[in-house]
Amino acid sequence: MKIVNQISAGGIVFREVKNEKLKMKNLLWLICQHSLHHGWVFPKGFVGDKDKNESNETAALREVEEEGGVKAKIVNPEPIISHYEYQFEGVLYKKIVYYFLMEYLSGDPKDHDWEMMDAKFVAEDEVKKTLTYPSDIQAFAKVLQGL
Numbered sequence: 001m002k003i004v005n006q007i008s009a010g011g012i013v014f015r016e017v018k019n020e021k022l023k024m025k026n027l028l029w030l031i032c033q034h035s036l037h038h039g040w041v042f043p044k045g046f047v048g049d050k051d052k053n054e055s056n057e058t059a060a061l062r063e064v065e066e067e068g069g070v071k072a073k074i075v076n077p078e079p080i081i082s083h084y085e086y087q088f089e090g091v092l093y094k095k096i097v098y099y100f101l102m103e104y105l106s107g108d109p110k111d112h113d114w115e116m117m118d119a120k121f122v123a124e125d126e127v128k129k130t131l132t133y134p135s136d137i138q139a140f141a142k143v144l145q146g147l
């Protein structure tokens with residue numbers, strides 16, 4: 001079986017919203033539904049697919065904007081590193097994903113690209129119930145531990 005190594009980068013993006021009634025702030029998180037496999041994921045994509053010298057950080061910011069429709073800033077330079085494998089059409093893909101914790105700056109998730117069929121900000125509980133893949137669930141748990 002052919003083996004392909006892939007490196008991707010993406011963002012776990014939060015948006016702070018104020019609850020005037022309770023006089024407190026809540027965090028909402030950006031999740032996306034993939035157009036092909038329909039799984040709910042964090043926005044991510046290949047590092048260097050458009051610029052061979054692209055850094056993980058630059059790729060992560062680009063992918064958040066493309067797939068999530070929003071601009072964000074990295075708030076923690078230490079990525080959460082996720083490893084997983086999958087098979088597709090007789091090829092074994094070994095994937096490493098560098099997820100950066102990001103804070104929302106501007107934009108609307110409805111402006112996502114064709115790779116996603118939906119993108120939205122949701123509460124922590126909904127993220128936990130909605131994410132499809134164990135690698136994303138584990139990355140989210142690590143982000144929450146660090147907050």
